[in-house]
Amino acid sequence: MAITAGDTVTIEYTGRLDDGSVFDTTKESVAEEAGLLEEQPDREFGPLTVEVGAGNLIEGMEDGLLGLEAGDTETLTIPPEEAYGEAGDGQxxxxxxxxxxxxxxxxxxxxxxxxxxxxxxxxxxxxxxxxxxxxFTHPLAGETLTFEIEVVDVE
CATH class of the missing domain: 2.40.10.330 (Thrombin, subunit H)
Structure with a gap:
């Protein structure tokens, strides 16, 4: 079943900056390698379940999930305007x-x-x-983000 707005999806992902550094992931092994476990010692890493279109993901990721199916993997490159905006946008x-x-x-x-x-x-x-x-400028404002996504489940 292809993902549409309103579907509940479970994904695994790793987010990287242009220099290849990991800024977020659902995978504990990747988080450990990137030093994120030390930065976020109380965080529980694991698949993320969200409703597509509910505004809980950045625009570029929500758009990138549309049409994918359970078992699909995809790499999404998301420009600042579809992520956290440009730095200095009067925030x-x-x-x-x-x-x-x-x-x-x-x-x-x-x-x-x-x-x-x-x-x-x-x-x-x-x-x-x-x-x-x-x-209130987000720390990732102005950054192009790359997400490696695996769709685990679609409901």
Whole structure:
């Protein structure tokens, strides 16, 4: 059965940057070789199950899965605009300092990492008496990503 939007798929994958370095994988052996086990000691590696079209994957990966079937393997090269966008695409947001402190529960410090309720991560880039500026640019923004994918199951 070919994958269509709304299908639940289980995949194994390894994501690489242009220089060949691994930035993410579902395979523990690959993670160990790439040093990801040390960076993410609490993570459990294994196949990923997601609903295609639900917005849980980057656009280029969702599009690349369409039409594949269980047992297929595919290498997807995904440009920044179909992944995490271009670096510097105005992904900074300014907050009222009082509002920020109320949300975070502490005083802002430049370099401080924060996470929104929606799961977006950001870094405080400026904090003065009145405002706090947080940059939500994804660390992989501006990168072309290559994913080696194996479709394990399609429901």
């Amino acid at each position: 900074s947001r300014e907050f009222d300092r009082e509002q920020f402190e109320g949300m975070v529960g502490q005083e802002p410090v430049e370099g401080m990492e924060v996470r929104t309720q929606g799961g977006a991560s950001g870094s405080v880039v400026d904090a003065d008496a009145d405002t706090v500026t947080v940059d």
